[in-house]
Amino acid sequence: MPHTYQPRISATTLNDPLRAVEFMNGDSGRIFRTAGIGPDDLEGEIGLKKFVDFCEHASDQLGLPDFGWRVGSVFDLQNLGTLGDFIMQAPTLGAALSLFRNAFPMVQSDSELQLTLEGGKALMTYRILDTGIWPRRQDAELTLSVFHSLVKSATGPDWQPDLLSLEHESSALQSRSSAGPRCPVQIAAASNTLVFPAALLDLPLADSESPAFKAASQSMVRTARQSEREAPVAVRVRRELLMRIGRESFEQTAIATALGMSRRTLRRKLEEEGQKFSRLLAGCRMEIAKRMLRAPGAQLHDISERLGYSEVSAFERAFRQREGATPSQYRKQASACGATVLGVSALGSGPGS
Missing domain, CATH: 1.10.10.60 (Homeodomain-like)
Structure with missing residues (x-):
């Protein structure tokens, strides 16, 4: 990526990880310093790597290998701002997860979030599209735990997923403890995925449909897409490549089409950026x-x-x-x-x- 570009995340997403550290008498100041987080980082947006590092260092300092999952299970969606507010106003679980997927770039950049259907199963997939941000175990498990809790809000507390797949090589969640997902956990996977019956997507989520939900969700999706388009072209190409390699065509014409331009235009814009x-x-x-x-x-x-x-x-x-x-x-x-x-x-x- 261009050296001036950094993946980012809304600083308010740190609220619950920080609250958890302080509740368990951890040294938040030390974790901030180790992760390179200063006072200016707590307003607006923070570097995604700093957020990921905070979660990793918090897990290490507290001796809690499942720190991310624990935080995600109590994560307040209001930390996501307007997006979080309207996710909880969605009429169905499917509508909530679809809004989460489509408007996610409002909260976090350079990340893949997908909701797909395969053979009667729904797959909610998450991955950071920057291989330099590693390790990122706690971030991945925190995010999947947020999705897990959202599904449970529609199904009830006794629900268990069919499968949890993780891109890292080991996880405390494999222990099947009551604090975890209580389902099979696959490690060293291509991405982080929560698998559950697709029929659950039709379950009601809100008590009544918000009249403003549809218009607000459409507006947030437009804002998210515009945010993605504002990144340098080289960054957008890298995102597409990292999403596609190993899955689908990553030939130059396919990438250009995905970015809404011709192959010639893509080549010209990359040349303008020296790429x-x-x-x-x-x-x-x-x-x-x-x-x-x-x-x-x-x-x-x-x-x-x-x-x-x-x-x-x-x-x-x-x-x-x-x-x-x-x-x-x-x-x-x-x-x-x-x-x-x-x-x-x-x-x-x-x-x-």
């Missing part, structure tokens, strides 16, 4: 590759296939040319660095540290 589509595509592929190579058990064939290379050798060649090492060498180096960090952490946590 090329091929360079952006290569960068996104390598970012995804490095993320997957750091995950245990990922096979080169699977990585190559997801990235759209015809053969593993083509992936290995492209990776070596860009990163100066083969995928296998990179994986060994990353593993060694991880072991070193773990060793230092272990030494630093003993008596007298």
